[in-house]
Amino acid sequence: MAEGSPENKSPTKLEIDRPQDFKFHLAYEVYSKAWEENASDEARFKLNELISTLTKDEEGYSNFYAQIREYRSDSHSYRSGRVRIESSRKRDWQRTENRAGRNRRHR
Numbered sequence: 292m293a294e295g296s297p298e299n300k301s302p303t304k305l306e307i308d309r310p311q312d313f314k315f316h317l318a319y320e321v322y323s324k325a326w327e328e329n330a331s332d333e334a335r336f337k338l339n340e341l342i343s344t345l346t347k348d349e350e351g352y353s354n355f356y357a358q359i360r361e362y363r364s365d366s367h368s369y370r371s372g373r374v375r376i377e378s379s380r381k382r383d384w385q386r387t388e389n390r391a392g393r394n395r396r397h398r
Contacts, residue, residue, distance in 0.1 A: 302335040305342055318345055318355055325362040334362055 304326050308319045322342045329335060338359070345355045 301332055302339055304335075305339055307342065307346055314352060315345070315349075318342070318352060321356070321359060321363065325359055328364050329362055338362060 304323070309315045319342065322338055326335060326338055329338070341355055341359055345351055348354075
């Protein structure tokens with residue numbers, strides 16, 4: 292029975308936060324929240340691997356967020372990309388509302 296093997300040990304949360312580095316601090320907060328939401332050892336080992344890779348590669352934030360997405364419960368709330376907002380002119384809106392009102396009154 293080997294006690295030093297990583298398969299037998301439960302993972303511990305890494306305390307490598309850098310409050311002076313804003314981008315890393317936010318990434319660490321995401322890691323911390325995902326750590327507390329996932330109780331499986333496999334997920335926690337992967338989370339530790341992701342945050343330790345980010346400490347070595349400062350340019351890998353997009354890769355970090357792409358890989359940590361599956362471990363986050365709130366990842367469905369963020370959607371990147373542009374959203375098209377449809378609008379109409381005030382006069383056109385008034386015209387359609389007046390027409391709809393007349394149709395409702397005479398039915």
